Amino acid sequence: MEERTEINSLGEFGLIDHLTRNIEIHHAGTVLGVGDDAAVIDHFGKQTVVSTDMLVEGIHFDLMYTPLKHLGYKSVVVNLSDIYAMNATPTQILLSLAFSNRLSLEALDEFYEGVYAACERYNVDLVGGDTSTSQKGFVISVTAIGEVAPDQYVKRSTAQKGDLLCVSGDLGGAFLGLTILEREKQIFLENPKIQPDLENETYAIGRQLKPEARPDIVEFLAEKGIRPTAMMDVSDGLSSEILHICKQSEVGCVLYEEKIPVHEEARALAMKLGLDPTACALSGGEDYELLFTMKQEDYDKITLNEQIAVIGYMTDAAEGAHIITRGGSKHAITAQGWNAFK
């Protein structure tokens, strides 16, 4: 009898590890392959950064409450975020779509309006792609290409003991936005006469439907002469991303709950929904902020930037990854990040 292993028994990261365990690198020009936010390619001595993401209807987005223009915008932004997370600047994207005939040309145009708005906002060119029909659902695949000065890219695997752990912006908002959109969808499905009540939650809903990437942080760090020791973007939730950096850098960390940046409106919404704001920041995904580590001596250079919070520091691997709560108790950080295979 043939063996059959269920894919979801491995989890997303276990699956990727399994599928890529036998990769052989043929080209000296492949500077960095699978395992980071993006790959780095040396072509003729200069470095190109590439990353790709796929968004699937019903898994990553719900057209019932996602305007197509926002979806086009977000599809581009989540990919650009991976390029910034390498300390690089995106320059071009490729876009492939599969869609059923349920989508009209006008609907596709709306989607592309969002794509072009993101290209304009982030100064990237759409240079290629592919369109096709699908049997069911809308599938979006974006590849982003960027450039970085030679050897200036920043990996996940180079954080060191004693480094400060920092994050940009605030966390948890996108997850709370999704929660409220899902709640209103259920109410609507049960009683289509009830109008959705979303007006007071524009902050969280905006974070979910129209996220932005953080070129400003990459530029600020460059201006101040700070090269992060490790960096990645927060797409799956803070705890999951911290564990990636710890594992790949072979370090531990201490994270302070009170230092985790949560927006005032997100905090109020979490309370209203009976959710713990810290749990939303740790486990909610899609904030697309930058998580990075840096040398302690650079601390003075960032204190005036309100968009950067120091949330902890890196330790020996043997000490593990922990969070110190407001109450002073210490807990191991576990990956409860959003996982497409759950």
Next chain:
Amino acid sequence: MEERTEINSLGEFGLIDHLTRNIEIHHAGTVLGVGDDAAVIDHFGKQTVVSTDMLVEGIHFDLMYTPLKHLGYKSVVVNLSDIYAMNATPTQILLSLAFSNRLSLEALDEFYEGVYAACERYNVDLVGGDTSTSQKGFVISVTAIGEVAPDQYVKRSTAQKGDLLCVSGDLGGAFLGLTILEREKQIFLENPKIQPDLENETYAIGRQLKPEARPDIVEFLAEKGIRPTAMMDVSDGLSSEILHICKQSEVGCVLYEEKIPVHEEARALAMKLGLDPTACALSGGEDYELLFTMKQEDYDKITLNEQIAVIGYMTDAAEGAHIITRGGSKHAITAQGWNAFK
């Protein structure tokens, strides 16, 4: 009332023209954007070539008769073919997949075996990607990256009047392979007890299930000092591709039926199936041969290469695109190429 235009009213190429009509290019480094086999990017004065393709279950492949290892191999090859069609050498790929839990880990491993076999055969590195669940069906998106010596890339839009029209290998086989696989599938569905009779058609079935790209042609032309004046790969059928070159280069052409290369086994199979071998070559897709134009003075350099056939020549645009049949009659070439939106 909102307007609704059906997508299939435009056709695939009409749709692409529509969606990309407002593209603005921001980067001087974007040397060549949408509209060719691949885009060309100038990063720091050196040129990178990128292309992407999406393969959707039920549209581009049928898992009932497509072994997953072959599918993995083909997914890579069809993208590399676009890079060779730019007169460039592929170096890396990115691979994104969406699949339902119907696929077991063992099935995915088979797919990746094919991917890695193609990477090995064509000397490219898999450097990144994304995996996700899908609601239904298997979706594969591959982005290929290559390099080309500065300004040595070859576009579709630069053929000139008087140039020779050439094609590599032979045509129509992949379409005939698909035809026989579809026929056996229908027979099996009607009576599962009848075993498929495919043994005598290994040539055509191989062309469909395990196509190869043509780096040997790119290398041969370079060795002989021939730079094609225009080039593209044959993925949608010869007539469709010839019309692309004519339209984009603003030329016409004369194509000779008797010069179109069709493999002996493909010809025999076409006869058996009651199909015209020439129609299979003109309108069948997925042969992944290279179609190119070159200066007449280079003719002597290619006569000894049995893998290259001169099938016609380019004319003034005003003369249109025509085929001269074996019987000597002249017909306008029409695009009957395989079209994902039909």
